[in-house]
Amino acid sequence: MNTSISKISRILLFVTALLLIAAIFLPLWMIELQAPQYPEGLVLKMYTYGLAGQVDIINGLNHYIGMGTLHSENFIEFTILPYIIGFFALLAFVNTFWGNKKVLYILFITFLLFGIVSMIDFWRWEYDYGHNLDPHAAIVVPGMAYQPPLIGFKQLLNFGAYSIPDIGGWFFVISGLLLLCAILIENKKIKKILNLNSVNTIALITMICLTSMSCDYSKPVPIQLNKDACDYCKMTISDSKFCSEIITEKGRCYKFDDVHCMVSYHKENTNVKSQYFYVHDFNGNMEFINLANSFLVESKFFKSPMGGNTATVKTKEDADKLLQTYPESKIVSWDELLIQ
Numbered sequence: 001m002n003t004s005i006s007k008i009s010r011i012l013l014f015v016t017a018l019l020l021i022a023a024i025f026l027p028l029w030m031i032e033l034q035a036p037q038y039p040e041g042l043v044l045k046m047y048t049y050g051l052a053g054q055v056d057i058i059n060g061l062n063h064y065i066g067m068g069t070l071h072s073e074n075f076i077e078f079t080i081l082p083y084i085i086g087f088f089a090l091l092a093f094v095n096t097f098w099g100n101k102k103v104l105y106i107l108f109i110t111f112l113l114f115g116i117v118s119m120i121d122f123w124r125w126e127y128d129y130g131h132n133l134d135p136h137a138a139i140v141v142p143g144m145a146y147q148p149p150l151i152g153f154k155q156l157l158n159f160g161a162y163s164i165p166d167i168g169g170w171f172f173v174i175s176g177l178l179l180l181c182a183i184l185i186e187n188k189k190i191k192k193i194l195n196l197n198s199v200n201t202i203a204l205i206t207m208i209c210l211t212s213m214s215c216d217y218s219k220p221v222p223i224q225l226n227k228d229a230c231d232y233c234k235m236t237i238s239d240s241k242f243c244s245e246i247i248t249e250k251g252r253c254y255k256f257d258d259v260h261c262m263v264s265y266h267k268e269n270t271n272v273k274s275q276y277f278y279v280h281d282f283n284g285n286m287e288f289i290n291l292a293n294s295f296l297v298e299s300k301f302f303k304s305p306m307g308g309n310t311a312t313v314k315t316k317e318d319a320d321k322l323l324q325t326y327p328e329s330k331i332v333s334w335d336e337l338l339i340q
Contacts, residue, residue: 003100003102004099005095005104005185005186006185006186008182008185009099009104009182009185009186010096011096012182013093013095013096013179013182015178016175016178016179017090017092017093017096019172019178020085020088020175021086021089022168022171023085023169023172024085024168025047026167027046027047027166027167027168028046028047028048028166028168028169028172029045029046029122029165029169030043030045030046030162030163030165031043031046031148031161031162031163032044032161032164033058033156033159033161033162034159034160034252041162041252042057042061045166046166047078049072049078049081050072050075051070051071051072051078055070058070062146063137064137065133065137065138065146065157066133066134066140067129067133068129068132070129075125084114085172088111088114091103091107092175092179095107104179104182104186105183108176108179108180108182108183111176111179115172119150126147126150127147129146129148130145131146133145133146141157148161148163149161149163151165219247220253220276220288221245222286223237223243223245223255223280224237225238225239225286228255229255230255230257231254231261232256232261232262232265233257233261233306235305237255237257238257239304239305240285241280241311242258242259242280242282242302242305242308242311243256243257243279243286244259244261244279244280245262245278245279245288246262246265246266246276246278247276248272248275249275254272257306258304258305258306258307258310259308259310259312259337260307260308260310261306261308262277263308263337263338277292277334278290279291279294280312281294281312282297282311282312282313283314284314291334293314294314295312295316295318295331296310296331296334297311297312297319297322297323297326297331298310298311298329298332299326299327299328299330301326301328301329310337
């Protein structure tokens with residue numbers, strides 16, 4: 001019985017070892033808190049060996065609602081994590097040259113179990129952190145818990161909490177996917193079912209890795225009419241023709257019911273690193289268009305929610321039609337709106 005693994009599996013093991021070594025020194029996870037008073041957010045980063053980011057500020061804020069303070073020395077995980085991940089990296093590196101199929105299977109199974117146990121432990125810590133509150137805190141909301149999300153977004157009072165893998169965490173995920181690909185390659189039955197060869201295996205691995213790391217912050221977020229509120233005037237957004245959005249460098253979305261609300265917010269919040277500006281097509285069915293590719297038409301007859309009275313359309317032809325339809329209308333530029 002052949003117990004040796006193929007050349008491509010050895011390459012995958014070598015890349016896995018490199019990624020895991022890098023993950024030891026890079027942030028594994030990130031929890032970001034965003035609120036009106038912190039528009040660019042407060043960030044808590046978790047490395048294999050401790051906490052980083054704006055820990056002191058977060059501890060100060062959490063003190064008011066009775067949450068415990070965070071200190072790296074209180075977590076035994078930070079003592080053993082570098083050694084555990086280092087062990088996996090070493091085993092992957094050794095098996096790159098040894099090439100034993102049984103070791104590959106053991107590595108994958110233990111790696112998978114470690115990932116599952118780690119996420120359970122992380123959830124347990126978050127639960128305790130968000131539920132074990134000081135009853136004598138300055139702010140006590142009966143029945144309220146502040147457990148951050150395991151992954152994704154959760155609203156906690158006026159704070160929005162985002163919990164996502166950081167670059168080291170993505171390296172860890174990709175390492176697991178590479179090990180899975182090596183298992184698929186070495187298992188003849190699975191390989192036959194999937195009809196894998198070296199070329200499409202590499203293509204599959206590349207696609208999986210790129211997909212797992214992709215996080216496109218450039219896309220607009222759909223606005224829910226009569227539910228979402230304007231981030232500037234705080235009025236409920238009800239008219240789809242004049243909606244607009246700002247997407248920041250960190251992916252935070254600010255929604256507005258009027259283009260002029262977006263302009264005012266952008267001018268007054270210079271600390272918000274605005275990356276993308278989107279506007280609803282005046283003629284479309286709640287379709288967002290990039291502000292840079294749109295035409296802005298101003299007329300007192302538009303009657304937008306907050307009196308900005310500026311419509312946005314896709315093409316110059318659409319803008320000309322608005323000029324012909326609405327009296328005393330004119331095409332304006334974004335720079336003109338900024339200086340008004």
